[in-house]
Amino acid sequence: MGSIYVETSIFGYLTARSGRDVIFQARQHLTRRWWHERRHRFDVFVSQLVFEEASAGDPKAAAQHIAYAAIAGVEYVLTWNCRHLANAERLPGIYATLRSERLSPPLIVTPEEFSDDE
DSSP states (O other), X not given: OEEEEEOHHHHHHXXXXXXXXXXXXXXXXXXXXXXXXXXGXXXXXXXXXXXXXXXXOOGGGTXXXXXXXXXXXXXXXXXXXXXXXXXTTTHHHHHHHHXXXXXXXXXXXXXGGGOOOO
């Protein structure tokens, strides 16, 4: 069984009322499907930061999720935060920082990457 850290944005899509935006609806569908069909395949982790960020909405806290997951030795970070976390331009720097601290970076993924859809 793999391990996965569930970041704040996942809970946002999981619990939000459906919107009219097509992208939002697709992400919400994928999130809910992952939660109900795939979650049981992983040891699921969250940190106190998830609770604090969800209640305060602190965007500066976003990259700390990756550090918490790396320290805990988690394999994946599940997120929809493509601005700060699942961002191809930012990840090399984040991973380099973690490696400089001798931490193994988790893979940053979205629920879409766990979809069996073609």
